Amino acid sequence: MKIRLFSLNACLIACLLVAGPLTAGESSAPAELQADWDKRQAQAQVLQRDGSAKQAEAEKLYEKSQLECQKKFLVNSCLGDARKVYNQSHNEARLLENEGKAIERQIKKEQLSDSDQRRAAQAPEREADRQAREAETSALRKESAEEQAAQEADKVRKAAEGSKRKAADAERLAKKQAAHEAKVAAHKEKAARRAAEAEAAN
Structure with a gap:
């Protein structure tokens, strides 16, 4: 039973050490703020897609205009006008x-600022949690050490009791053997005496 308790305490200590970073984690951003970020992020993606599409469209139109200008009398003038139209469309697309x-950069900046603020606000709570975990871990380690020491002391006590029993058994056996040998010697002495008396009577 003590061995099981010791193993259980060791598992609890390990769990506390692993759970530390998890319990000290930051909370999520407020739902309203997160919703605003999501909305603006979607808007940013739409703007970038539209800008990319407009650039591709401007390039196709410019290529088409270049081919058409080759058929006109004032080729250079036509190409210049086509270039102006392309530049204007291209610039508008780049602006998008x-x-x-x-917008994406601003969102990331706001998210980082919010994360820093929440981390700073939660610092006292995280520190309190850390101290509580350390205290609990220390208590469990102390309890485990005491249980282990008790187990070792129990082993020593049982070993001493075993040695004492063996010594007592050996002493009893020696006394029993000595009594038996004395009894045998007495019987021999008595038999020898009777034999001597019988021989003397004859």
């Missing part, structure tokens, strides 16, 4: 993409 990326 950049706006989406700016």
Whole structure:
């Protein structure tokens, strides 16, 4: 039973040490704030997709315009106009993409700030939890050490009792053997005396 208790305490200590980082974790951001981030993140992704699509469309239109300009009399003028249209469309598309990326950067900045604030606010609670875990772990270790010491003392006591029993058994056996030998010697002496008396009578 004591061995089982010792093993159980060892398991509890290990569980407390492993559970420490889990119980000290940060809480999630408020639902309302997270919903706002999700909404703006979705908006940022839409802007970047639209910007990318507009760039691809502008490039296709520019390639088409270049081919059509080759058929016109004022080729260079046509190409210049086509280039202006492309640049304007390309810049508008880049603005959309950049706006989406700016929103994403702002969201990440806000998330980092919120995480830092919550971590700082939860620091006292985490410290209290850590101290409580350390105290409980220390108590369990002390209890385990006491149980182990008790087990060792019990082993020593039982070994001493076993040695004492063996010594007592050996002493009893020696006394019994000595009594038996004395009895045999007495019988021999008595028999010898009777034999001598019988011989003298003859």
